[in-house]
Amino acid sequence: MVFESMVSDLLNRFIGDYVENLDKSQLKIGIWGGNVVLENLRVKENALSEFDVPFKVKAGQIGKLTLKIPWKNLYNDAVVATLEGLYLLVVPGATIKYDATKEERYQQEAKQRELQRIEEALQTAERREKSQEEKKDTFMEKLATQVIKNLQVKISRIHLRYEDDLSDPQRPLSMGVTLSELSLQTTDENWKLCILNEAAKIIYKLGRLESLCAYWNVNSPMYYKCSWQDIVDQLKSEISSKDQQLPHYQY
Numbered sequence: 001m002v003f004e005s006m007v008s009d010l011l012n013r014f015i016g017d018y019v020e021n022l023d024k025s026q027l028k029i030g031i032w033g034g035n036v037v038l039e040n041l042r043v044k045e046n047a048l049s050e051f052d053v054p055f056k057v058k059a060g061q062i063g064k065l066t067l068k069i070p071w072k073n074l075y076n077d078a079v080v081a082t083l084e085g086l087y088l089l090v091v092p093g094a095t096i097k098y099d100a101t102k103e104e105r106y107q108q109e110a111k112q113r114e115l116q117r118i119e120e121a122l123q124t125a126e127r128r129e130k131s132q133e134e135k136k137d138t139f140m141e142k143l144a145t146q147v148i149k150n151l152q153v154k155i156s157r158i159h160l161r162y163e164d165d166l167s168d169p170q171r172p173l174s175m176g177v178t179l180s181e182l183s184l185q186t187t188d189e190n191w192k193l194c195i196l197n198e199a200a201k202i203i204y205k206l207g208r209l210e211s212l213c214a215y216w217n218v219n220s221p222m223y224y225k226c227s228w229q230d231i232v233d234q235l236k237s238e239i240s241s242k243d244q245q246l247p248h249y250q251y
Helices: 002-016 024-033 100-130 139-150 228-237
Strands: 035-042 055-068 080-092 152-164 173-187 204-218
Touching (some): 002 024, 024 035, 152 228
Antiparallel strands (some): 055 080, 152 173
């Protein structure tokens, strides 16, 4: 139960702060069942605000996020995390029309996040003070280490794009990064896929990267003027792969 709660808190913290439509109750149910599937999550306009940068998200979507957790057999099976589709269009903050109601809501959310972080920091400090002796090999630490040993990560279809027609209106530019596929899996010393047991001291991870591209387009069309759905559809369709290269992109 402790591990389930920890996973739930981590996902809520690292996803909930950045998306509009996360159903936290369904997330908890999915985690306890060992199979979390989150689809078509809409990225918040202020998702970048805590990084203190002068940019905002014009449109963004997480296509599908899957987390498979074999609770009954964590020592002998793999936790699999899969991300299929992340599409993000970022623009200068001045490009987006000011919305007082939306801005007030974002500020309230930011205050709540800060209060939550302070509360968590105090709770952590209190737990440390109460602990009489530090145990190096607790059950939770061993379990977490075993999960990391056999964790499989699969990421596909990423398109992150920045557009700017304010700096030089005569030469609007777009730049970005696309990724077709990235995977990370556990292997033995011969690079064959396997499940490592608790006794294994050396961890081998086999990574596979396909079609990671960066581009910089001058006199580029500005997608941010389109509707949210049209922007996302455009980003989805413009991801280079080994079978498709976009001729109008300057890589």
